[in-house]
Amino acid sequence: MFQRDNKRKVDIRILPLIDVIFFLLVFFMLFTTFRATPAGLDIDLPQAETVTEQEQKQLTINISAQGQIYLEDEELTIAALQSRVANVINEDPEAVIIIEADRxxxxxxxxxxxxxxxxxxxxxxxxxxxxxxEEQ
Known part of the structure; x- marks a missing residue:
């Protein structure tokens, strides 16, 4: 006889969804633009075909394009570098010292x-x- 229309309409609230998507978009845009470099330095290393990975205990010395020397996020003079490396060598004489110098x-x-x-x-x-x- 009488037909009732009790079906609820589906109501998709898209506004909160847009906020979440916008937040994720901004997050990934910012995340991919920051470069994780040691000591916050932008060191442009030269390229070589015979690059090998060092697996032993190592100490990395960074030299910026301006000639500043960094060890573990700290700018050092030559004398300070010498004493810091001497401490590492006294602990482990077989430690590998890696020098990362800008080109x-x-x-x-x-x-x-x-x-x-x-x-x-x-x-x-x-x-x-x-x-x-290799460029193609």
């Missing part, structure tokens, strides 16, 4: 750091490079 750094600055490190007994040195990617 714009003058060669004499790299040699100065290498010489300083070798004076305190570190003989396992490595120069960091990025793996060369």
């Amino acid at each position: 714009e750094v003058f060669y004499d600055k790299i040699v100065e750091v290498m010489d300083t490190v070798r004076q305190v007994g570190a003989h396992r040195l490595a120069l960091a490079a990025e793996e060369k990617v």
Whole structure:
């Protein structure tokens, strides 16, 4: 006889959904633009085809394009670098010292750091490079 229309209409509230999607979009845009570099430095490493990963205990020395020396997020002078590396070598004489120098750094600055490190007994040195990617 009488037909009742008790069906509820489906009501999708899209406004809260848009807020969440917008938040996620902004988050991922910001997250992908920040670069995680050691010591907050933007070091442009040279490229090489024979890059190998170091697996032993290591100490990384960063040299910025302006020639500043950093060790564990701290800017150091040559004398301070020498004493810090000496402490590491006293603990582990087989520690590998990795030097990450920007490609714009003058060669004499790299040699100065290498010489300083070798004076305190570190003989396992490595120069960091990025793996060369072939252009197609």
